[in-house]
Amino acid sequence: MQRLGPSLWTWDSSWQQAPATSLPLGVQKILLGSAFTSKIKVVLNQGPKKEILVLLPLGVSSLLNLWVQLQGCLFLGTFPAFILLFYLVFYGFLTAMFTLTMWVMLQTVSDHTPKYQDRLATPGLMIRPKTENLDVIVNVSDTESWDQHVQKLNKFLEPYNDSIQAQKNDVCRPGRYYEQPDNGVLNYPKRACQFNRTQLGDCSGIGDPTHYGYSTGQPCVFIKMNRVINFYAGANQSMNVTCVGKRDEDAENLGSFVMFPANGNIDLMYFPYYGKKFHVNYTQPLVAVKFLNVTPNVEVNVECRINAANIATDDERDKFAGRVAFKLRINKT
Amino acid sequence: GRPGSGWAAREARRDRSAGGGAPPDPPGDMLCTASENLPWANIARLLLFQKTPEIYSVELSGTEDVGKTDTGDGKEKYRGLKDKRLELKKNHQKEELKKEVDLEDHKLSIKELERKYGTNIVTGLSSTQAAELLARNGPNALTPPKETPEIVKFPQADGAILCWIAYGIQYFNDKSSSLDSVYLGCVLALVVILTGIFAYYQEAKSTNIMASFSKMIPQQALVIRDSEKKTVPAEQLVVGDIVEIKGGDKIPADIRLLSTQGCKVDNSSLTGNLTPSLRTHDNPLEAENPWNKMSTSPVGTATGMVINTGDRTIIGQIASLASGVGHEKTPIAIEIEHFVHIVAGVAVSIGILFFIIAVSMKYYVLDSIIFLIGIIVANVPEGLLATVTVTLSLTAKRMAKKNCLVKNLEAVETLGSTSIICSDKTGTLTQNRMTVAHLWFDNQIFVADTSEDHSNQVFDQSSGTWASLSKIITLCNRAEFRPGQESVPIMKKVVVGDASETALLKFSEVILGDVMEIRKRNRKVAEIPFNSTNKFQLSIHETDDPSDKRFLMVMKGAPERVLEKCSTIMVNGQEQPLDDSTAEAFHTAYMELGGLGERVLGFCHLYLPADKFPETYSFDVDTVNFPTSNLCFVGLLSMIDPPRSTVPDAVTKCRSAGIKVIMVTGDHPITAKAIAKSVGIISANSETVEDIAKRLNIPVEQVSKRDAKAAVVTGMELKDMSPEQLDELLTDYSEIVFARTSPQQKLIIVEGCQRQDAVVAVTGDGVNDSPALKKADIGIAMGIAGSDAAKNAADMVLLDDNFASIVTGVEEGRLIFDNLKKTIAYTLTKNIAELCPFLIYIIAGLPLPIGTITILFIDLGTDIIPSIALAYEKAESDIMNRKPRHKKKDRLVNAPLAIYSYLHIGLMQALGAFVVYFTVYAQEGFRPSALINLRVEWEKDSVNDLEDSYGQEWTQYQRKYLEWTGYTAFFVGIMIQQIADLIIRKTRRNSIFQQGLFRNKVIWVGIASQIIIALILSYGLGSVSALNFTMLRPQYWFVAVPHAILIWVYDEVRKLFIRLYPGSWWDKNMYY
Secondary structure, three states: OOOOOHHHOOOOOOOOOOOOEEEEEOOEEEEEOOOOOOOEEEEEEEOOOEEEEEEEOOOOHHHHHHHHHHHHHHHHOOOHHHHHHHHHHHHHHHHHHHHHHHHHHHHOOOOOOOOOOHHHOOOEEEEEOOOOOOEEEEEOOOHHHHHHHHHHHHHHHHHHOHHHHHHHOEOOOOOOOOOOOOOOOOOOOOOOEOOOHHHHHHHOOOOOOOOOOHHHOOOEEEEEEOOOEOOOHHHHOOEEEEEEEOOHHHHHHHOOEEEEOHHHEEOHHHOOEOOOOOOOOOOOOEEEEEEOOOOOOOEEEEEEEEEEOOEOOOOOOOOOEOEEEEEEEEEOO | OOHHHHHHHHHHHHHHHOOOOOOOOOOOOHHHHHHHHOOOOHHHHHHHHOOOOHHHOOOOOHHHHHHHHHHOOHHHHHHOOOHHHHHHHHHHHHHHHHHHOOOOHHHOOHHHHHHHHOOOOOOOEOHHHHHHHHHHHOOOOOOOOOOOOHHHHOOHHHHHHHHHHHHHHHHHHOOOOOOHHHHHHHHHHHHHHHHHHHHHHHHHHHHHHHHHHHHOOOOEEEEEEOOEEEEEEHHHOOOOOEEEEOOOOEOOOEEEEEEEEEEEEEOHHHHOOOOOOOOOOOOOOOOOOOEOOOOEEEEEEEEEEEEEOHHHOHHHHHHHHHOOOOOOOOHHHHHHHHHHHHHHHHHHHHHHHHHHHHHHOOOOHHHHHHHHHHHHHHHOOOOHHHHHHHHHHHHHHHHHHOOEEEOOOOHHHHHHOOOEEEEOOOOOOEOOOOEEEEEEEOOEEEEOOOOOOOOOOOOOOOOHHHHHHHHHHHHOOOOEEOOOOOOOOHHHOOEEOOHHHHHHHHHHHHHHOOHHHHHHHOOEEEEEOOOOOOOEEEEEEEOOOOOOOOEEEEEEEOHHHHHHOEEEEEEOOEEEEOOHHHHHHHHHHHHHHHHOOOEEEEEEEEEEOOOOOOOOOOOOOOOOOOOOOOEEEEEEEEEEOOEOOOHHHHHHHHHHOOOEEEEEOOOOHHHHHHHHHHHOOOOOOOOOHHHHHHHHOOOHHHOOHHHOOEEEEEHHHHHOOOHHHHHHHHHHOOEEEEEOOOHHHHHHHHHHHHHOOOOEEEEEOOHHHHHHHHHOOEEEEEOOOOOHHHHHHOOEEEOOOOHHHHHHHHHHHHHHHHHHHHHHHHHHHHHHHHHHHHHHHHHHOOOOOOOHHHHHHHHHHHOHHHHHHHHHOOOOOOHHHOOOOOOOOOOOOOHHHHHHHHHHHHHHHHHHHHHHHHHHHHHHOOOHHHHOOOHHHHHOOOOOOEEOOOOOEEOHHHHHHHHHHHHHHHHHHHHHHHHHHHHHOOOOOOOHHHHOOOOOHHHHHHHHHHHHHHHHHHHHOOOOHHHOOOOOOHHHHHOOHHHHHHHHHHHHHHHHHHHHOOOOHHHHHHOO
16 A cells, blocks of 8 residues: 555545546545435446445435545555554444443342352351461460461451440340341341350450460360351251361360350351341351360361251362361470 | 486485485474574473474474575585586486486397396296296386375374473472363373374375375286286286287386387377377487387387386386475465464463563462463464364365365465466367367368367368268278277277377268278278378278279378379369469468468379279289379368367466466477467467567567567477576566477476466476476376376376366365465464453453363364364355465465454454353352452462352352353353354455355354354263363353354454455455
């Protein structure tokens, strides 16, 4: 394509009067038919080879002017600015298209509850303190080794302080679900039930010089069950968490432990969960396990699982469905 | 002499002495070349190595070879353009060939021969002797060209193993890492092996077609052994065998003639001469005795002794030399290599770029390497090798149906890019049989029908002259139909006799009916056969009129000789004295017919008076006791080997396709020019320099060369030309005919054309053509007339010897190039959709949208059949109206193709697939905003309570499953849009609706296969965790549909603008 500046367009400015005007561009020739018919004839003549007739349903001469300009660009757009412009428009259009489809898609998703929950049929279990490889290692003599756990736990348990609970949450009737149906009108924020830190007894860490037992080699590990919206855990029957050593030797090394609340019970009143947006102050129930005499300097594999009527804990693939396995090691010199 | 074969001989011997000739380069090296250019491409090499289609691993292997060519030893040398050197070499080599070929045998006496070969010309060899010799010297067959050993055909395995090791190392470095990488390694290895087997299988299949073809005509020889005549396969002939040759037989080996009966031999396949010649020459190739294998004997019978068999025959020697001529890399191989470079370049540079980004974003180096591998896998079109092979072999099959047998798959495309065809005349452009074209009697020229079946003879047959002429034609003819061909159409009957007589026999049979019956009624009483001193043939017959007791003497021969013997001429059935004006008319007609390049024969007769020659008269042809002068001249008849009826049309097609057709023939320039004119190689309104000179009546030197479009160049002129002059000739004239050329000059012409950057197709049938066939970009051998050597050297065999088949081939070749372009565009498009997820994953930290194994399932699963289906796409309307593609400018993968595929459609596809991905995550609880920078937490095994947008908590496995669902969704998104991509790729210029949405049914099979495979993967194998597929909700299959429609609409708009504004900015940048 030769570089033809617009100034080289030797086209007749009186084309509107002429029945047909030719626009010579190098070897090409455009013939514009009468602009005053309802259809514009654009005859494109490229050397002896091609001649294409286009009929455009345009009638306004100003539009035609624009059209001719555009054509000029199509033929003459050798400068990078045109290419840039093209990609700008093209990608702008693509972005708009993408945004539109994403917007349409997001309309199908509710703010409050996810559309599908099939993956979360069985809630998982998890421990606190949260560590990189799910192992709780305590060097009794080395304060630093457990101090980070303690810091994490302090932070984790802060919302459970009785004062905060009393201020924000209701006292519910234990042993039954705390349902707050919408009944046709959106009813939110929904109320949550109190879970007071004091319920955790020796593991509450309140006024505890042993720092959840970490300084004495009797650590507390907190078990929590994953939140799943509208999940009625336990199917109206009481449920509790139990912990065992994974293998026989683990069971021996594990020694004895106590659980808070007693028996590792989780009350039904903390269910169902209505989601982050509705259930603003929801407080997740916890079970604390205090290991009293773990054989020191041995790695102990502990597995805790929930005993609930509607939570299967034997999923082959998901090792955390209704259960949690972690390592416990108390190093004493 | 035939110096060319001599120097070719020397050249090949030099090759051999230089270390086993040109050793076949190990396949697979092409990629080395690729990666040597990119020193940092080690990993790319691992992955791309397996991409190396064996069939594309072509001659040039790395720097070593480059060096070789640079130093210019070996085969390059014979191209030595220095005139003198060439000349010198030629002379030198001629002598060498003589030395090399032990052909003193024709000078030995029979006794000496018997002693030399331990045989007896009466009893022949004994069977035991023969068996012994056979065991010692091997069968009498040409060694087929060296096949690559099968083990070498699987070099890709190396690449796979390296690849696997890399994954292995990664696995052992980090045992907790998932098994995914190992699976991937396995899958890649499997892919490599399968595609290797597949390519090998395809290649083997097409080789088999060729093999079966050559076995179709087993040659038999009649040999005397143990004093008995036996028919044995020609392969079992040994030196010393006494063989008998009948008319029409192929000479099975080099033989020394012992006795003959009127036997002539057609050595055209050896020397390029077209007429049977009785040769007297010092050069063994030209000498009358011995005869060479592969020559055919059109008439008579002969006995001879085998003096050379198999590769030791002259033919065998020349054939083995042909393999010494280097074969150029095929254009498609170059294109594929170029394509691999592009893909490797894109893959490796993006890979490296993101490796750097990943490292600087504080990813672990090991992770970054995995990203790198992922990016490269996403970029490499794994299935392309299989696709290309299938496409090529499909076309090869299609061409075989149209009588083009393709030996070398890649040659299919080469034919399509052909810009010059150097065609033989005889047999290719013409029907390869003399046919009566014109008659002259009653002072008038009549045109005979020369079409293939002669059905429409329209000239005036009522004249008395015609009655006499037809009688002479019928009677003065020794040719006969071979018995037992009653049901065969006349034109196809086999005739014993030479070409002219055959022509006359068939001509008269068509017009008059049963010629043999007429001859029976006019019993022949005496005959003088044609010989080169007399230049006439004469016979005396009884007439079929019982009341007429006169003898009829008929004569035919060279017109001037015949006229000399005449005193009268027959006009309108009446004898008239032959005066000056009639003689003048005769000369005008003779010159006119001769000027048409036709072979003219004169016919005359004489009724011998019954009183002088009674019924009992005994004619003696030795003493000639009858008058041979004062005859009555009846007419002239001219013959030509007429063009095939399909050829003019085919030449026109070549013209409009921008292909230059050059005729190269051994024939006389006038004949060559006449045929060239009649088939359109020289168009009706163009003139040669000589024509202009004649028209303007000025000397040839004064004619401006620019005025002439056509040129007829003889071999003699060509000999004196320097390469520069030849180049000039080839560029200056658009219509060129080379006449009186030797097959060796063909090679010079081919090289001249190749210097113009043209892709040259050469047709040939003779053994001496094989160097030219090898040298050409595509050598085309004749299936019927071609010698085995020519067929071996050629890339393609025309089963019907018909030029028109070449044009069909060109069309198919262009179609395959177009369709490959479409296939590659189709394949490349999804690369972006496979690549973007990795980029987004690295930069924005989304959970990985698509896994490498899933990518492989697209590349090797859903996309394979559709991309093959594009090979079935019909041509777009302009396919034969374009210029042939320029070898260096019009690439298979050009910038517009890459940009349009990557940056337009590919990007749209990526966006569409992301919509599906985001939909799945959002509807499960992770809104798009929550996904950003989620990667680290998402992938941690210890995090089993990851919170989603709704406050729900997810275990690691629950997330993993969701991730797989995401893979499946992304996969389905790409698949759905690939359907649109497939449809838009049907055409490059025309609208889909012009092309017909449903014309190519295979496309729909492809679409169906895509959907079915995806359904099976999702619903059937969704539970196999290693495959990372899950069952996808039905509605997710439709999420990408709007984007698919957008792709279609966008492409229609693109094509519309291309059609509206040819040559515009848009056309240049958007037409691939």
